[in-house]
Amino acid sequence: MIYACGSRPLAALEEHELMGIRPRELNKLFRTDTRRYADKLVILQPLSFQNDESWRLHRVLRAVDNNLLISQLPPEEVAGTDECFIPRSSCWSISRSIRTSCATLYG
Numbered sequence: 001m002i003y004a005c006g007s008r009p010l011a012a013l014e015e016h017e018l019m020g021i022r023p024r025e026l027n028k029l030f031r032t033d034t035r036r037y038a039d040k041l042v043i044l045q046p047l048s049f050q051n052d053e054s055w056r057l058h059r060v061l062r063a064v065d066n067n068l069l070i071s072q073l074p075p076e077e078v079a080g081t082d083e084c085f086i087p088r089s090s091c092w093s094i095s096r097s098i099r100t101s102c103a104t105l106y107g
């Protein structure tokens with residue numbers, strides 16, 4: 001089971017549970033003892049959209065569903081723009097950033 005960052009305390013995770021870190025949440029690692037919980041952290045990259053055009057369509061449909069103008073749509077009603085396919089190399093780069101941050105902070 002993978003939980004979103006901040007939804008549960010790292011210390012409360014069971015053996016089979018992990019904490020997913022989205023690329024935009026990397027700064028949250030600086031407030032955590034990442035070395036102690038390094039085996040519980042994984043990259044969380046939701047894949048909701050194929051590309052930016054699909055995300056824009058999602059935003060329009062959410063506005064229609066809420067009977068609002070797009071400019072009035074609250075951010076919590078729309079998925080993040082980073083929830084689309086990214087190159088594998090970007091995932092590896094994010095992973096290296098996490099490991100480097102852990103080593104710098106607690107190494």
